Amino acid sequence: MSARQYALAAIPAAYLGISSIFFMHGYIHGDATFWMGIVLIPLLLRSYPPAEKSWRLAPAVAVILLICCFRQETSWRFLLLVLALLFAVESLLGKLNGQFFMVLIIISPIFKYVSEVFTFPIRLQISAWAGWVLRAAQFPVVVEGNSIQLNGAEFTVDPACMGLQMTGFALLSAVFLMAHFRIRHQQSLSFRYQVMLMLVAFALNTIGNLMRIILLVALHITPDNALHDVTGIVCLLVYVAAPLIFIVRHAHQRLCEPVATKRSIDKNRSQLLIPGHLALLAACAFFCFQKPVINIRSATKIASREGYAMQQLESGVTQFKNDQALVYIKPIPAFYSSEHSPVTCWVGSGYHLSRISKKQVAGTVVYVGSLKKGDDELLTAWWLSSGQYATISQLDWRWKCLTENNHFQLINVTADDPARLDAEVKRWLPAI
Template identity: 35%
Template sequence: MLTLPYTRLSARCTKLPAILLPVIYLVLGILELPRYFAWKSAFFMLCIVAMGVVFQTDRFRSGSTRCGWMALLFLLLWWKIPVLTFRYATLITALFFVIEFFYGRLQTLIFITAALIAPAIDFVVNVFSFPIRLWLTGMAGKVLAGINPQVTTVGNMILVGKHEFSVDPACMGLQMMLTSLLCGVMLIAVYQRRYHKVLPVTGVFLLLVVITGLNIIANLFRIILLVQLGLPPETPAHDAIGIIALLTYVVLPLLRGVKWMLQRYGKAPLQRDDTPVLPRYGMALQLLLLAGIVAVATKESAPTVKMDQQVKQLPGYSYTSLEDNIVKQTTAGSLLYIKGIPGFYFTDHQPMICWKGSGFGFYKIQERFVQGARIYTAELKKDKSTLYTAWWYESRTRRSSSQLEWRWDALCSGNNYYLVNITVEKEALLEPEIQRLLDAHLIQ
């Protein structure tokens, strides 16, 4: 006799948290991540569309607590390492926990989409794709040299006689990598609904790898066409070539490839007639997670680690300590920035991001060996002015230009790394300044 009243009471007890918890997490996301997302950008709008397209629940499999445990793990990381990426990971997995527990199990696609829209992934793609850009320069230069002997390559520059063509602005398609991956994920979701099949996780990741490769191929042909046709950046024809390359080498193959893979390897979802039973500890886990998120979000942030004290003040340079562990040292013709990086997991505000934010374009980017150290050099151009810059990563014991190398060493050894960026007005001054800084051992 108590079964029916108990069932009604349980249903009433679950309706309120099922509605309130998502609202709370969305509000916390807006409050905790005000600068993490470019809320008004076209890419963020695409992210919202992608989340809507891939969102699908299996209502016969509600009651899952897997996202709850993931959210607890990210919460501990957020508590120990207060970076925005862990805040986002905690809140999004907590939201997914509410959905999976009360409404139904989510498909893998929405987890992949949530990862792709994180700005940390955009940073990783832009920074770690830089060696690919240099490789594309060399490959495109070799192909074009077979057509026109006057073609040569210098760093990320392709020279056709007296005309210079920079791969960095021409390679904007690489910055569309995440857009292509999001489109691929949405395409998988659309075909899954159409054919009532689900692609295994291995198949989804295989498609993402294929999309990455297709993007690189599309950019190679895009660069070749732009240089061969002599189409400068910021022109309609320049943008049209990029769109044509993306459609031809990425979208069209995906239309057939996704359909074939789903028909060949897709599996029909299991149908269940029984009503799922919510585990009793699930609500306790929901409340524990909510309390932990509110506590960590409202606690006072730890004092910022001062890293500028380890930076040597050079004779002849004026010395200024700025915010965010940045030291600025200047002379009449040079500008030196030394930026402390608190840990291997932090972004580093490298010159290709900071100087571009000031309106400068990067040209003739090269990796060079100077006194046994690998460094990057480049030209900075804005309007009619040209500056010459070099940068590398340095600790007390090592120097490197490789993102993977310095981060791995920082993880294993615990050494603090600094980004060293020297910029001069005259090209003849760059080499002596680099050697002077390498001899000085800036980090003490």
């Protein structure tokens, strides 16, 4: 191999080496979905070989590089690293297909966050549907938010159901089948049909989760039972994988076009190409090796409240505490930021959050849930507020933050009984 060929191989390898930082800091979790996506990549490269070399990602890399000069959140650094790696591959080896990008999105930490947060209303709806079906079948179930109770046993539709694992499996299955039938029949679906099949996979996953929770409750299969995981796998195979095989095969028979035989064209590039990539690699290393920054900063100064002990935490969160309640005010830097809701924060502290539902308090809808840790049980409520406007909708607050330049913060109130929680929520709902 020539020195240039070694350089072409070494640059992507160096990016992969830098990515180990995100593993060490826990930003990337090597779970089942992640490794499924990694194993799928060689099949995609065989099914969709690199085409003509491309610089199409250069503007995106430049924009993210500029953002990283002013923003220190881990998400921006991770995005810069991934885009720089893809830019290196496309400009040095050949243009990648859209399927490749789909897989990277599905196995990314960003997808995990989006799936856990934005599928929450779907989990509530699945609980309601499952409760309706079970009551119609004469089961005496009680539905409380995302939890279903039957004869003292509680079953929860949690992120493990509609979050990364099952949703990721369904979407990666669709990608695998499209790549498999493309190789087998030498026919390709248009991007429009590929997106439609991904949406079908998501819909099938929702149906599979509905059937799963119905079976778990009806057969009284608790989480500590070995059949709990077996039931989930069976539902994935029956309600997701089997229909997808039929649908993707049918789509390839009816909607495909012959695969264009296009090979990567090795054009003469500037002598500055490799030095430029080395400079970009150095910039990525500089940003990624910096200490991670918690993505919470106070946009407005929060005043003290009578009857509460106030404490400003290092993360930027403001804590108010008395004998009746514990209140956290968590400022959100921008519309694209995570809001650090109790769904992640309390769970990270060892609590189990269940019975999550919507509740109207003083004319405003908030989320409420139950926190359990051993014999300790608390009740918690949370919503997002701009000071004049309160909401629980992810799309709502992000849109207002983007278009109206409103600064939102998450308000989390925790107490030990329902009456006290309602009283504290009413006290904290007005403008802050």
